[in-house]
Amino acid sequence: MSDEKDLKAHARRANAHAPQHRHSEDWPTRREFLVRLGVTAAVATGAGFLWRALHDPTGELGKPQEPTLHLKNFTVAPALGAKTLGIARGENYPQMLKMAIAAIGGIEHFINKGDVVLIKPNVAFDRSPKLGATSNPEVLAALIHLVREAGAAEVRVADNPIESPESCFAKTGIGAAARGAGAKVYLPTPSSFEMLAVPGAKLIERWPFFYTPFRGVDKVIGISPVKDHNLCHASMCTKNWYGLLGGRRNQFHQDIHNIIADLALMMKPTFVIMDGSRVLMKSGPTGGDLSDVAMGHTIVAATDQIAADAWGFSQLLGRSSELPKYLFNAQERGLGNLDWKNVAWKEEQVG
Amino acid sequence: MAAHPQPDPPVFNTFKRKVYRPFYSFREFQIVLVCLAVLGAVLAWVIWRGRNPDPTLFHSDDSLLTKKEVPIYKRPVEPWIEPGSAVRTTPSLGPFPSEIIGEGWTASAPVGEFDETNLYEKIDGRETFYKSYGFKRLYFLGLASGNLSIDIELFDLGNIGNALGALVAEVAKPDAEFDGLFYSSANAGFLVRGRYYARFVGSDDDPAIRQKIRSLKDALLSKLPDESLPWxxxxxxxxxxxxxxxxQFTPQDAFSFDFATEVYSAKVKGDTEVFVSRRADVAAATNLAEKLAAAFAGFGKAVPGADAKLFLNEYINAVDGVSVHEQYVLGVRSAADAAEAIKWLNQLRDILKASTVAPGSGYE
Structure with missing residues (x-):
């Protein structure tokens, strides 16, 4: 206690001798004052900027950003007098394809000499092609020949199936048909996917996309089967693009109508082929029973995939019920016209 | 004039050591600046190359695989086949009996198993159908014989009610003819055995496939346990x-009503359909019947119906009705008129009163 008193007394004595005012010669000059003030302000401002640059309360900014790609618009300006839908009926697939595509402008209108063309069939399941769950390999081969005859430098065929890609491409006959017709087949590998940006999409604004086969591609053609679907009632041209998504895409089945509308936004193809050679009328999308498959004997070429889907729903699947909701969603977003009766279309019988 | 105070003792340099070199030459400063500039340039180049990689690094040209100078390790893709054995695979066949492969056929891969977390890897887009029927597990086996193949999908759906429900929903053809709980078509077969629902999907319409499907049915019937049919x-x-x-067993959303669960229904004459549902007690049954009545009323108007609540569906000009007997909800849809609706409802009630659902009747 006494030590504390001594210390306090000592401090009081020391303070009594302390200078009450600093001498003017110790004061900083105006220049020194301004320099110190400037340095202090600069340091404070710099610290503020540094804080702002490093401020990352969620930790998200620290993560490395994946490069994001944008898919270009592969559409071609319509030819004079061309229809939106070209419908060919018959059994001669090469002739039917020619006729259907001629109605929408002709293959030469869409494919230029030297083009690299990607064709996207539906190879989702490792099923025999006769079961109607996948694109018909004969129609695909005929399409590849047609595109090559038009002068394409390279034709690629790609899909990201649900089951084992090797098995799906083998069992559906699509791998052999594509290679036999002179196309290059791209199977997905983990490094084939890149982050794709789809501005305006509700579910896939940024999503892994099967991008490798799209490098350097000039034109894109979809060729899809026509089939019943357990969740969205029908899987046709627009739903076909689902096969280009990667990641945990199955979660989109919770909101299937919006994802299909997003797919229409994501992919603006040069044109689409609706392969109605066989139609899976029920138990889709997997099927399995030949008695669920009807011979449709139809091929449709279209520059409006929404109009094509609307046509296929009523004319090939024979559904008199209201069109699937995803077609309405897509139309509301300006991605097509589901009122196929009011678009220009032409139907022809082959043979 | 007061004397100058003594300078304060140094705070950090308490030992009063001299700074080694208080000044540096301008040349040294310039060298440091150059070194920093070089380091900065190297850093900038590394970052730029990271963001702009050489595209050839990502080029997977097939021709690379065919160049002779590139040694490629080829793993043995074929499993060992015991000489004289028809079975190509030795791994477990799961619930499948060993005779399922048989003479002339080979298993194209070991049995694949899928549960509800990865069913989408096999049947994305259709998995919700099986999940609505109590899906537990899928066993998959592919068989091949020359150009022909058969996929065997064996669904464990928990109980025979779910299995039958899935079967009837998938084979919803008015003219479908069954052999017991087995249906076959030109290339496919569908079987219910106990809690299992099996689909045999052949690649083509071929006699060898149909014969093999029949033998698959027999093999599964002998191996898989049976169950009593639901009440x-x-x-x-x-x-x-x-x-x-x-x-038809509909586990949920029967007649598109989200409150209607666990409903059994069947067409009895033309479009006339009867349905039953068993609830936990009378109060629950009454509650469901009232909801159904309210829903039916939305399509038309009430008509007299004795104990039952009957409604004329004005869209299709047919009568829907519902009544309650103990814990059972009994109903009829699309009857031609009120008399027919009452007839079916009375018949259902009489059967229930006769206690056909008694233990030992072969049903649960």
């Missing part, structure tokens, strides 16, 4: 003489 089959199959394969 509703006693009512509808025994009482009304309806084939079990015509009775």
């Amino acid at each position: 509703a089959y006693a009512l509808l199959a025994n009482g009304l003489k309806i084939s079990p394969t015509k009775i």
